[in-house]
Amino acid sequence: MATAEAEAPAQEVGAVQAFTVTLIVRRFDPEKDAEPYWEDFDVEMYSTDRVLDALHKIKWDQDGTLSFRRSCAHGICGSDAMRINGRNRLACKTLIKDLDVTKPIYVEAIKGLPLEKDLIVDMEPFFESYRAVQPFLIASDKPEKERIQTIEDRARFDDTTKCILCAACTSSCPVFWTDGQYFGPAAIVNAHRFIFDSRDEAAQVRLDILNDKEGVWRCRTTFNCSEACPRGIEVTKAIAEVKQAILTGRP
Ligand code: SF4
Ligand code: FES
Numbered sequence: 001m002a003t004a005e006a007e008a009p010a011q012e013v014g015a016v017q018a019f020t021v022t023l024i025v026r027r028f029d030p031e032k033d034a035e036p037y038w039e040d041f042d043v044e045m046y047s048t049d050r051v052l053d054a055l056h057k058i059k060w061d062q063d064g065t066l067s068f069r070r071s072c073a074h075g076i077c078g079s080d081a082m083r084i085n086g087r088n089r090l091a092c093k094t095l096i097k098d099l100d101v102t103k104p105i106y107v108e109a110i111k112g113l114p115l116e117k118d119l120i121v122d123m124e125p126f127f128e129s130y131r132a133v134q135p136f137l138i139a140s141d142k143p144e145k146e147r148i149q150t151i152e153d154r155a156r157f158d159d160t161t162k163c164i165l166c167a168a169c170t171s172s173c174p175v176f177w178t179d180g181q182y183f184g185p186a187a188i189v190n191a192h193r194f195i196f197d198s199r200d201e202a203a204q205v206r207l208d209i210l211n212d213k214e215g216v217w218r219c220r221t222t223f224n225c226s227e228a229c230p231r232g233i234e235v236t237k238a239i240a241e242v243k244q245a246i247l248t249g250r251p
Helices: 051-062 124-132 151-155 174-178 185-195 203-210 224-228 235-248
Strands: 018-027 037-046 081-084 087-090 105-108 115-117
Touching: 018 051, 037 051, 051 105, 087 224, 124 185, 185 203, 185 235, 203 235, 224 235
Parallel strands: 018 105
Antiparallel strands: 018 037, 081 087, 081 105
């Protein structure tokens, strides 16, 4: 005869409750729409889901035309920066449960770059500024072994090595919104990465580039960039260090 314990219904261990959330997405199809418009979608989500999962559910189950970029889905490639409830974030690093799910979640493309379709912008102006600061090691010699660097020297630019070029900082900057010519925080962060590298010989070249009227002096220290950075880089501090290096003439 079976025991009472054996007859009890199987318990679902660690069951995760589903809930419905409304996403209001700013849509734009250049082939059909004169202006962007907002469209809402109800999706069933779990507390472990991220905004990127919600966008996938919409695309796969409701509207295959919804367009957005993503690649790694783990905060590394930098391709899914977007404005979520008015703040720049990576969709793959934003848990739905960390937002107020009693209200709709607003999702739109990052600002200040030309809108191409739905959540996709043209990143070329962003990368043009990035390339302009020569973000690579410049050294005249060809050593037989690796270039030696002290721990202290390495630490000077450690923070700015973490950049994944997501553009969350640059596209949250009010100066960049109003003046597309400004290099923007990300380009300055990536210049900082090499300006303060003791193995590099082109710091002065980069400082001259950033001493331009569209360079570091356009920064108004609003800290939007530091708040937006998904890698926790102290962007405003890096910009201040570049300004200081220009003023003193040495990194
Ligand atoms: S500094 Fe941060 S926010 Fe800006 S592009 Fe790099 S990772 Fe993205
Ligand atoms: S998809 Fe790669 S950072 Fe989010």
